[in-house]
Amino acid sequence: MKRRIVWLVTNSDVALALSVAIVVAVLGVVGPDSEKAGPAESATLATLAVLAVILLRDRARNDQRDQDWREALAETQLRLDRLADGIDRSSGVYFVIGLEFGKVLAAARQSTDRWLFKGATGTYVRAVTLPECVDHARLSRRALVFRLEILDPTDPELCERYVRMHQRLTTRADSPEHSWTMDETRRELFATILAACWYQQRYEMLDIDIGLSSKLSIHRYELSSRCLIITQRGPSFPATIVESGNLSYDLWNTELAVSLRQSKLLPMKQIQDVPLSASPSADEVRSVFSLLGVALPDTYTDADLEEISELALASANPYE
Template identity: 30%
Template sequence: MSLSGIFSSAHQRRSFLLASGGLLLLCFLATLWIANRPEQSPSLETFNSFLNSVVASGAFAILSTLYISFFVDPNEVQKAAVVLPQDISQNLERIVADSVDYQISVRTGRHFRAKTLPRLLEQAKKHRQPIRVDAILLDFRDEAICEQYARFRQSATFDSHLWSVEYVQSEVLATILAIARAKNEYPLLLNVQLYLSKRLSTFRIEGSSQELIVTREDPKDFAYRYHRSHRDYAAYAHELGLIRTEASNVDVPTNVAPTEVLQTMFGLGKIAATVITAAEQAVGGRSPYA
């Protein structure tokens, strides 16, 4: 527990100052009463000196504490933002539970389609309130980007054996299918904007307009959360905006048969049949981070 932590709460700050100020006032009044007595014994003089010391040191301590509380401890700020690997799912659940909007910039969106999207729909149905989702995925149409990402995952992640160009494409398409089917099933509850980005990053940014969380590819990596009040929130929100601006907006159709969604969105013959088959099989898959 730190002074900055205690003083960050208005209630605790007020309680501390009132209690300390009240005690010092009583001590000060006692010194005045003793000083005005016509006769003072040695013990009373000693007690009066003690009270004077308490008042002086207490006043100095309060003023010093108030002064120190205006400074920022970088270590405390850093610790407040860090999320342990085992707490990432819990924090994502909490953000989703409090959201009326959600934005995410990822590569394939495996965890998003398996866990986050269904949870967002549950919240929308529970509160009978539409939710806006901005989803930015890797542009599967760019094979060079997909190959670069696949090579990265092959060399640096826990599930390296899975990754190939076709796997990247099928996983992106599986997430697109999940989004399209959710929108088709709940057109009044899910307002989704889909973007395909050629920007490659090892970080994933997602969250609501109130809080963002930044994660990495490996479930053993630390994550970082930034509430809207955090000084770094605006930087990551701006980064999301830049990625969205540079990405291609893709219309998500409604009233289309599930087997025709991808062809309607991207055109007949544009996607290999094997990739489409793999994507359809992956739609209901589990999150690799569960």
Template identity: 35%
Template sequence: MPSFASWLRNNVDGILASVIAGTTAVLIVPSVLGIDLLGAGERSGAVTDVAILIVLALLAIALLRDRSSTARVRDDASAVQVVHGADLDRLHAEAYQDTDRWLFKGGIGTHLRTVTLKECVDNARAAQRPTRIQIEIIDPTDEALCTEYAQYRSSLNPGSDRHGEKWTTARVQREALATILAACWYRERFTLLRVEIALSRVMTTLRWDLSSNWIILTQDESAAPAVLFERSRPHYRAYDRELAASFEQAKRVDVALAKELRLSDEPTVDEVRTLFGTLAVTLPESFTDTDVTDIVRRALHPKDSPQRAASSQRKR
């Protein structure tokens, strides 16, 4: 909201007109009524003068009201910013440098897993800054929900995506499990990182990223523009409350249960199975060691092909 001094500076002409018109009217109106405050003893043209001054005062007031209304509209419009491509990447990069918290809600957390976690941890470690990351994604143990999400993503882009993969129930489960694994892996390597994870049984088509400075809403379709609300806006607080309420209703993953576990720089199949068993996040019975290897790839080497990751796992 603008300060009073700023408002006064922007509306000085209207205020001055109102003061002059009002003051003069106060001096002339009594003479119209027969009260001679100035001692002039004359009422010639007084009625006309008063009428003109009243009109001027009304015009000045109308001017001030119009400016106030215009300022409110401009302020409301600036509260919502539409962000595209490169600007979105820049905003994320700037936020990673100084944020002490990151709240995420979305489908499977791909960007959070592949970019946000690493950047937040690297910058927080450099600044020796405690950081809290809250993650809410769909529940990978809910097969029906994962199927619904896979169908939704397939409907956006039929066939294979830009990585050459199709959206299937198993892929959605592996992606969500990889996000959990990545969060635990980074948590183990930076003691000032506090990680909270919850699994939702409701699918969302939006991704919410909230930092210390802003909240950004993006869509699963990467070409779609994002919407940004800065921290100074009431929308920020409203969405902050929304994320808190949603997180409380989701199924919590008690990350502290894995405190005594140790994940290698390149987690083995047994380590990953033990981790999810400890967290009470049940892997699908159909998942083989190859599936678990793929989860590790998605968590820590998202740019590697499935074939390369599998080959690397066999060499160990």
């Protein structure tokens, strides 16, 4: 019905002419003055009707040509997009976002023998990346090198600056960053350190190091044997993928290694023989951080340390 209305509006002039021709022709036959209608009037009406039909047919052909042209243009644009995407990916550097970002991360975790992370709290790495990489490595009985460069939780001012930076970067009044606090950021960092220690004791072939950084960045770097992934916060932000075998990949591999060496490296070997239960107790948490030389806040109670233990090993995927 809608298409008929659009057609009538578009061809209203021709439809009017054709209607007039038909009406006049009918009146000329059955009307009171039908006997007075001469050959000239009939010829004029016939010509008008023929012209109307010709115009309608011509416009129909033009509409079909326009439709064919639009379809051809859309097909050409699709092919160009595919070609551009192919060129981007063939260069070894391309962008992904949303669901594809998650797929790239999952594929990188599945077969890697290394993972270098440089970021802030390492929440996603603690909850998803480290456990999955360890599981895949254990199934294949292969060695796994894991390097984490995170913010220094013993620097409250640094953690406060991190919170303020992300709050100022938000674009919505209801963004979760507005509820962040300095203490919660510190707890996330303590939990990431504890999780690394716990997994080190659970897999003999895991070689893990942690460096504490004093520098803020809005970017996050994750390098596997398959690719380097550079993003900001979460899958809603575009991520840059640099595939291995690419010169940029090798340069970033070196850069991340140098950056880690300039951070405050924790003596992870010191806690290899410290027993950690399935759910580390408050006393076990204190022992770990004491041997690592990481000072916990004096105000932390047993309940606080048990909360950190739960964060370390029971964290859900923050992006689900």
